[in-house]
Amino acid sequence: MKELLIIAIGSAFVNNVVLSQFLGLCPFLGVSKKTKTAGGMGAAVIFVITVSSLITSVIHNFILVPTKMEYLDTIVFILVIAALVQLVEMILKKNSPALYESLGVYLPLITTNCAVLGVAIINVQNSYSILMSVVNGLATAIGFTIAIVIMAGIREKIEYNDIPESLRGMPIVLIIAGLMSIAFFGFSGLL
Amino acid sequence: MNKCIERLYNGIIKENPTFVLILGMCPTLAVTTSLINGAGMGLTTTVVLMLSNTIISMLRKVIPAEVRMPAFIVIVASFVTMVQFLLQAYLPSLNNALGIYIPLIVVNCIILGRAESYASKNPVLPSLFDGIGMGLGFTIGLSFLGAFREILGSGSIAGVQFIAEEYHIRIFGYAPGAFFVLAGLIAIQNKIRLNHGKKVKELPSCNGKCTECEQKCDNPTGKEGE
Numbered sequence: 001m002k003e004l005l006i007i008a009i010g011s012a013f014v015n016n017v018v019l020s021q022f023l024g025l026c027p028f029l030g031v032s033k034k035t036k037t038a039g040g041m042g043a044a045v046i047f048v049i050t051v052s053s054l055i056t057s058v059i060h061n062f063i064l065v066p067t068k069m070e071y072l073d074t075i076v077f078i079l080v081i082a083a084l085v086q087l088v089e090m091i092l093k094k095n096s097p098a099l100y101e102s103l104g105v106y107l108p109l110i111t112t113n114c115a116v117l118g119v120a121i122i123n124v125q126n127s128y129s130i131l132m133s134v135v136n137g138l139a140t141a142i143g144f145t146i147a148i149v150i151m152a153g154i155r156e157k158i159e160y161n162d163i164p165e166s167l168r169g170m171p172i173v174l175i176i177a178g179l180m181s182i183a184f185f186g187f188s189g190l191l
Numbered sequence: 192m193n194k195c196i197e198r199l200y201n202g203i204i205k206e207n208p209t210f211v212l213i214l215g216m217c218p219t220l221a222v223t224t225s226l227i228n229g230a231g232m233g234l235t236t237t238v239v240l241m242l243s244n245t246i247i248s249m250l251r252k253v254i255p256a257e258v259r260m261p262a263f264i265v266i267v268a269s270f271v272t273m274v275q276f277l278l279q280a281y282l283p284s285l286n287n288a289l290g291i292y293i294p295l296i297v298v299n300c301i302i303l304g305r306a307e308s309y310a311s312k313n314p315v316l317p318s319l320f321d322g323i324g325m326g327l328g329f330t331i332g333l334s335f336l337g338a339f340r341e342i343l344g345s346g347s348i349a350g351v352q353f354i355a356e357e358y359h360i361r362i363f364g365y366a367p368g369a370f371f372v373l374a375g376l377i378a379i380q381n382k383i384r385l386n387h388g389k390k391v392k393e394l395p396s397c398n399g400k401c402t403e404c405e406q407k408c409d410n411p412t413g414k415e416g417e
Contacts, residue, residue, distance in 0.1 A: 020366045022221035026300065029216065071276070074294045075268040082261060114217050114298040121291050166381040170213065171374040178370030185367065 004135045006191060007128075011136050012143040014188050017115050019147055019181040024115030028148050029173060031109070038152035042145030044106040046138065048088065049116055052081050053137025056120040057130045070124075077120045085110055115144060150180060195320040202324020208301045209332025210380060215301045218292050219333060220369040226349045229337025230330060231285045235274055235293065237326025240302055242270045244310040244322035251311045263306045268297045301329060339372050340364065 015021055018028045024045070031041045056077050064070050089107045092100040110116060119140050123133040154176050163172050208214045218236070223229040246266055247254075254262045275293045278286040286293065296302065305325055310318040341347055344364030346354025362368050384390070 022217050022366070022369070023295070025216040025220065071272060074272050074275075074297055075265060078264055078268050078297050079261065082264065114295050117298050118291060118295055121294050125291065166378050166385055167374075168381075171378040171381065174370045174374035174377070178367040178374065181367040181370060182362075185365070 004132065007132055007136050008139040010139075010191055012139040012146070013184065014191055016143045016147055016181075016184045016187075017118070017140045018144055019177065019184045021118070023118040024113050024144055027109060027113055028144075028151065028177070029170075031106070032148050032152040032155055032173075035149060035152040035156060038148045039145070040102055041106045041109075042141075042148055044103040044110060045113065045115065045144050046141040047103065048081075048085060048107070048110050049119055049137045049141040049144075050134060051088070052084055052116055053119055053123055053133045054130065055084060056080055057123050057128065057133035060124055061130060073121070073124055074117075078117055081116050081120070115140065147180065147184075151176065154180075194317050198317055198320040199324040199327070202321060202326070203328040203331065206325075207328040207332060208325055209329060209336070210376070212301075213377075214304060215299045215329065217295065218299065219336065220366075220373060222289055222292050223333055223337040223340055223369060223372075224344070224364055225341040225347075226334055226338045228285075228288050229333035229335075231282075232289055232292065233326070233330025233333040235278065235289070236296055236299060236301070236329055237323065239267065239270045239274055239296055240305060240326045240329075241319060241322040243267045243302055244305060244318040245315060246270075247306045247310040248313060248315045248318035254311075259307075259311065260303075263303060263311075264297065267302050267306070271296045301325060336369075336372060336376070339376070340368055343372070344368060 011017070017023050018025060027041055027045075032038050059076060059080060060070070060073065064072060064076065085107055089100075092103065092107075119137050123136055128136060151173075155173065158172065158176075167175070202208075206212055209219055215236075218232050222232045243263075243266055247263060250262075250266075271294060274296075275286070278289075278293065305321060309321045313321070338348060340363045341349075342354070343360050344362070346352055346356070346359045360368075363372060
């Protein structure tokens, strides 16, 4: 239990996936204009990363390791993630139109979100068990959601501020991300 | 032959992936703690990009349009795995420094973006040079960022120290520094653009979706309103 808690806090705050590991930066910079869309993206990422950590970890532990084909990790994982995202999209569309309405638009964006593949690879490299992988995936995704929602909140506020012209757009967002990253750096004393 | 040189120029200067297209942000920020790491990552990506562009271009008439994305991903993932094993065998120190960012080359937008927008539509030789050009452009961007962070953060360049310990600004070696250095470099670029009467750089419009970068790569000037 204690071990799981350490993994969870470690990946949600201390090694925040966006602000200290730089995974999933594209959606973090691209889909963070409004809190609402950022929240939707976060929810979709939580869902996909948790399910994909479970599945990739099962595949790794029960298929690739017994057959000594660990070298196929990257290829298998990326295909599984791409197929999984498609599958989730289809299931949601058929069975839960309401959820599909709110998450559906973000799902295709997630296949190439490097956080998803990143978590799967981190799970394998640290040789986490299946339960640990799921906890790690969930916590990482929660960390991503926290970061993107805070970022969207700040960007909504600065919209009407008088920013020097050459800092508008990309630079100011990167500076905000840097300041957030310093704030999250403070968590490193936690563990 | 002119076409090949044009592709090199296009990749390195006109559509530089780091500074003009702003693609592949994850490795750009993550591994540029020093000049060597940045250049190493850039060259690794270049090799993958060259090989994947060549093979995809060769297979462009064989791969059906409906399944092209999965096919491209498998091709890229195979080359990434090969390159990863070569690095593990011959350059273990670089392999350790780059860590999980080597397998993550698979989801680098630059590679899929080039496969989709160039290699799948053009003959082999220009595609190969497109890969070399884009790869070198990426390498230059990463080396630049890495050199900046290394000088500011640990007062050295390529491991040779020339600034005394007490003048190091440690934070540039850590995660926040990566954001600040890139912000600074783009702000300087914006300043130059503004002086030439152009607009400031917008955020990546692809929303993290690689296939949409295609439109941007095909028509980079349209977006920037030049």
